[in-house]
Amino acid sequence: MSMDAPTVDRIRRDISENDVVLYMKGTPVFPQCGFSAAVVQLLDQVGVKYVGFDVLLDPNLREAIKGFSNWPTLPQLYIKGDFVGGCDIVREMFQSGELVDLLKGKGIAVGVKG
Amino acid sequence: MSMDAIEIERLIKAGIPDAEVRIEDLRGDGDHYAAYVSSASFKGCSRVQQHQMVYAALKGRVGGELHALALQTTVPIEA
Numbered sequence: 001m002s003m004d005a006p007t008v009d010r011i012r013r014d015i016s017e018n019d020v021v022l023y024m025k026g027t028p029v030f031p032q033c034g035f036s037a038a039v040v041q042l043l044d045q046v047g048v049k050y051v052g053f054d055v056l057l058d059p060n061l062r063e064a065i066k067g068f069s070n071w072p073t074l075p076q077l078y079i080k081g082d083f084v085g086g087c088d089i090v091r092e093m094f095q096s097g098e099l100v101d102l103l104k105g106k107g108i109a110v111g112v113k114g
Numbered sequence: 115m116s117m118d119a120i121e122i123e124r125l126i127k128a129g130i131p132d133a134e135v136r137i138e139d140l141r142g143d144g145d146h147y148a149a150y151v152s153s154a155s156f157k158g159c160s161r162v163q164q165h166q167m168v169y170a171a172l173k174g175r176v177g178g179e180l181h182a183l184a185l186q187t188t189v190p191i192e193a
Contacts, residue, residue, distance in 0.1 A: 035182065071162070072169055072177030088185050089161045 007064040015078045019108050020050035023065050024075040028052040035087035036075040042094045043077075047111040048103055080106045117144060117180050122172065126151060129171020140184065148184040156189045 015021050020043070026032030028040050028050075043050050055062035055074055066072055069083040077084045079102060084090065093099040103110050119137040126135050130153050138148040149168065156164040164187035169176050176183050 066177065070166055072174070073182065083162060085162055085165070089165065092161065092186075 003064040003067040004060055007058075007060045008068060010061070011065060011068050014051070014053060015081045018051045019080055019106070020048055020103070021078040022050055022052045022075055023055055023061070023078075024052050025054070025056050027054050032056060033074065035073070038087050039075045039077060039090050042090055042099070046094065046100055046103065048108060049112055079103065079108070117147075117175060119147065122147060122149060122180070122183075125173065125175075126168060126171045129173075130155060130167060134190070145181045146184075147180070147182075148186070150186050150188070152188045152190050154190055156187055161187065 022028075022036075022039060022043065024031060024033070024036035024039065026036055028044075031037035031040050032054075040052070053061070055065060062074070065074070065076055069076055071083065071086060073086055076086060077090050084099075084102070085093070090099065093102070100110055119139055123135045123137050126149065127133055130151070132155060133151050133153040135152075136150040138150075140146040140148055151164075151168055153167075156167070159167070165185050168183075168185060168187065172180070172183075
């Protein structure tokens with residue numbers, strides 16, 4: 001998993017400037033992978049504002065993000081700069097209520113429509 | 115590229131010796147599996163850390179040879 005410095009800097013900037021960041025395949029409107037689509041759906045259900053970054057547009061980002069989090073797959077969800085998990089973990093947290101608790105605990109609004 | 119369930123189970127158990135492992139072949143294409151792994155060594159670890167332990171046991175195959183592995187990790191009650 002190679003990580004070039006400019007891409008790592010960009011990742012650090014993404015996750016510090018945005019409360020909730022989803023690195024995914026495709027975009028929130030057009031997810032290109034079932035796992036990415038599943039997390040998009042959960043975030044929309046929770047009603048939290050988030051930024052989606054399409055790793056398919058940048059092979060360096062697609063590789064660097066795996067090394068950055070020591071996590072081999074996409075999607076990857078970050079909340080307030082911390083790696084939260086991929087599809088399985090986000091789904092488990094959604095079902096147990098932990099995802100909403102985590103967001104609220106970090107002062108991030110949920111239930112936001114549109 | 116694909117893997118078979120026995121190989122996945124063998125690798126996980128080699129990496130996490132006390133693990134109880136159940137593998138489900140989700141699509142029969144050797145590329146989409148679910149793994150249920152229970153181990154006392156997960157105790158005190160976050161879900162991310164638990165999953166990273168399983169990925170480490172699989173020596174980089176997840177996301178490569180193995181397109182996707184739906185993973186659920188648990189700590190045995192008595193642990």
